[in-house]
Amino acid sequence: MKARHKRLGLILGGLVLLIGATALVLSAFKDNLVFFHTPTEVAEGKAPTGRTFRIGGMVEAGSIKREGVLVHFAVTDTARSINVVYQGPLPDLFKEGKGAVVQGKLGDDGVFTASEVLAKHDENYMPPEAQHAIDQAQKTAQTVQQ
Amino acid sequence: MNSTESRFNLFHYAAPQAFYPIAGKLAPLFAAIALLLTLAGLWIGFFQAPTDAVQGEVYRVIFIHVPAAWMSMFVFLVMAFWSAVGLTLNTRLSALMAQALAPTGAMFCFVALWTGALWGRPTWGAYWVWDARLTSQLLLLFLYLGYMALVAAIDDPRRRDKAGAILCLVGAVNVPIIYFSVKWWNTLHQGASVSLTKAPSMASIMLSGMLVMALAAWAYTIAVALYRVRVLILERERHTDWVRGELANIGEVH
Numbered sequence: 001m002k003a004r005h006k007r008l009g010l011i012l013g014g015l016v017l018l019i020g021a022t023a024l025v026l027s028a029f030k031d032n033l034v035f036f037h038t039p040t041e042v043a044e045g046k047a048p049t050g051r052t053f054r055i056g057g058m059v060e061a062g063s064i065k066r067e068g069v070l071v072h073f074a075v076t077d078t079a080r081s082i083n084v085v086y087q088g089p090l091p092d093l094f095k096e097g098k099g100a101v102v103q104g105k106l107g108d109d110g111v112f113t114a115s116e117v118l119a120k121h122d123e124n125y126m127p128p129e130a131q132h133a134i135d136q137a138q139k140t141a142q143t144v145q146q
Numbered sequence: 147m148n149s150t151e152s153r154f155n156l157f158h159y160a161a162p163q164a165f166y167p168i169a170g171k172l173a174p175l176f177a178a179i180a181l182l183l184t185l186a187g188l189w190i191g192f193f194q195a196p197t198d199a200v201q202g203e204v205y206r207v208i209f210i211h212v213p214a215a216w217m218s219m220f221v222f223l224v225m226a227f228w229s230a231v232g233l234t235l236n237t238r239l240s241a242l243m244a245q246a247l248a249p250t251g252a253m254f255c256f257v258a259l260w261t262g263a264l265w266g267r268p269t270w271g272a273y274w275v276w277d278a279r280l281t282s283q284l285l286l287l288f289l290y291l292g293y294m295a296l297v298a299a300i301d302d303p304r305r306r307d308k309a310g311a312i313l314c315l316v317g318a319v320n321v322p323i324i325y326f327s328v329k330w331w332n333t334l335h336q337g338a339s340v341s342l343t344k345a346p347s348m349a350s351i352m353l354s355g356m357l358v359m360a361l362a363a364w365a366y367t368i369a370v371a372l373y374r375v376r377v378l379i380l381e382r383e384r385h386t387d388w389v390r391g392e393l394a395n396i397g398e399v400h
Contacts, residue, residue: 121336124347
């Protein structure tokens with residue numbers, strides 16, 4: 001075995017060990033690496049409900065209600081949803097049916113009191129005409145189903 | 147007999163003295179390509195691509211943000227590759243290549259973070275959040291800066307190259323973490339719009355503007371790295387006769 005083969009082996013072996021160690025660390029910290037929890041995880045008791053945490057999902061269609069300075073809405077992952085109450089400025093992209101991440105505390109009554117609301121954008125980029133065409137197509141599909 | 151001859155040829159251009167003139171020829175070529183592609187990409191991005199349906203005009207940051215972010219990750223992998231080559235084969239040029247690439251990678255990493263923050267405020271409602279994507283990308287910037295500081299701090303060239311190479315290889319583990327962070331964990335940052343495994347979720351004119359800008363970033367990186375590696379070669383080999391001759395030719399030695 002030549003010296004350079006030995007060195008290459010040492011480098012590759014070292015990298016494999018390093019990747020293994022990193023994978024173990026990341027999987028150990030998995031719960032702390034997520035930015036938000038889904039409403040289903042909250043219902044299953046997997047979220048740290050005792051302290052401030054974040055929930056994420058879609059803003060449920062038709063759920064936004066304004067009551068003075070307070071905004072009520074529901075965050076859903078289609079399986080479960082959580083009612084949220086919030087006071088403060090909302091980002092421009094905060095809309096019904098769009099993604100949002102809210103930070104705050106879950107009350108005993110099951111209502112989540114948010115201190116911060118962030119809009120979560122999806123990975124789709126399209127011109128308004130294309131969006132319009134998709135909306136029209138969905139409407140047509142719904143009418144056909146009815 | 148044959149094998150030694152072919153190996154000799156392969157290693158010929160790995161000698162700094164042989165690579166120096168080639169780099170000098172290629173660098174202006176790639177600089178010109180970079181300039182043309184940047185102009186074309188920005189023209190598509192700002193004048194041809196339509197407004198985004200949801201985000202409005204602010205989405206146009208992707209024409210800089212995404213190529214910069216891709217490049218910041220890719221450059222680190224290339225540095226790790228040269229580091230592995232240098233450690234294995236003891237070639238002098240490899241470490242210089244890695245050192246020549248580092249400032250450009252750091253620049254792109256900073257640009258990605260900075261444009262991302264400017265986009266995040268109007269879109270998410272926050273300049274910065276500590277989600278896995280943003281945090282691992284910030285770690286990449288620190289790895290770049292740490293690499294440059296480490297390399298600058300060691301006087302002995304052989305030790306400098308070795309220490310830098312090891313930091314590079316260790317830091318490269320972070321790159322797949324950045325790339326897959328949006329898949330492995332819930333993040334505020336959206337998933338990839340363009341990847342090898344699925345059709346791009348983006349209008350084609352927007353996509354082409356972004357890809358032209360990505361190619362421009364490649365050409366820019368190659369050009370700047372070649373210019374920089376020429377300087378590093380001259381510095382490293384300054385006691386040799388060929389560098390003295392080279393410098394005498396361009397009138398640097400009085």
